[in-house]
Amino acid sequence: MRLLGPADTEAFAQLDLDIFGVEAWPAGVIAEQLATNRIVAYGVDSTSSSPGEDGTGTVIEGGAGRLDAAAILALGIEAELLTISVRPERRREGLATRLITQLLTHAGKAEACFLEVRASDRGARSLYEGLGFVEVGRRKRYYRDDDAVVMRKELRKHLGNTDLA
Numbered sequence: 001m002r003l004l005g006p007a008d009t010e011a012f013a014q015l016d017l018d019i020f021g022v023e024a025w026p027a028g029v030i031a032e033q034l035a036t037n038r039i040v041a042y043g044v045d046s047t048s049s050s051p052g053e054d055g056t057g058t059v060i061e062g063g064a065g066r067l068d069a070a071a072i073l074a075l076g077i078e079a080e081l082l083t084i085s086v087r088p089e090r091r092r093e094g095l096a097t098r099l100i101t102q103l104l105t106h107a108g109k110a111e112a113c114f115l116e117v118r119a120s121d122r123g124a125r126s127l128y129e130g131l132g133f134v135e136v137g138r139r140k141r142y143y144r145d146d147d148a149v150v151m152r153k154e155l156r157k158h159l160g161n162t163d164l165a
């Protein structure tokens, strides 16, 4: 797992397209996201044979390869998980859990982290619940064919006590 930057735009856009199809972000949006310091992004380089490898299974450094998983967190008083995706053949290995956990170490002074998830996406919702996110609202028909569930994770629960101590 490593931090992603502007050099990873193409690999990120390919992953996004492979996973989200017509709902994928345009490459220009991904380029903008990966270039700003208002977000932090992490990814997992592909372990399977791909153009980003040297033929021996060793991933070539430098961001030109293929990503198996990636996620972006928007920073601020309220952090927001903007996107996360893991290729089907790499699911249930704990990659999403590791990505989110790592991203949240960058949340700084954020009081909470929010995200939106398709109401019908039981898998993603149980991933988030396992990480301590709780449902705080719903956006009716947020997606063309589904409601969005808004989830929140408290990040500074004990701050008041700690500060006063």
Ligand SMILES: CC(C)(COP(=O)(O)OP(=O)(O)OC[C@H]1O[C@@H](n2cnc3c(N)ncnc32)[C@H](O)[C@@H]1OP(=O)(O)O)[C@@H](O)C(=O)NCCC(=O)NCCS
Pocket: 019, 084, 085, 086, 087, 090, 091, 092, 093, 094, 095, 096, 097, 098, 116, 117, 118, 121, 122, 123, 124, 126, 127, 128, 130
């Ligand atoms: C949702 C997604 C990111 C999960 O990635 P992942 O790397 O497989 O997740 P993890 O391995 O960290 O899963 C951790 C836990 O979450 C839960 N979970 C994850 N996927 C699940 C599924 N499909 N069904 C039920 N529970 C699931 C399980 O409790 C799992 O623990 P377990 O494997 O020990 O049972 C991945 O399935 C994905 O990319 N889906 C398509 C894109 C997407 O929906 N993104 C989220 C949009 S909001």
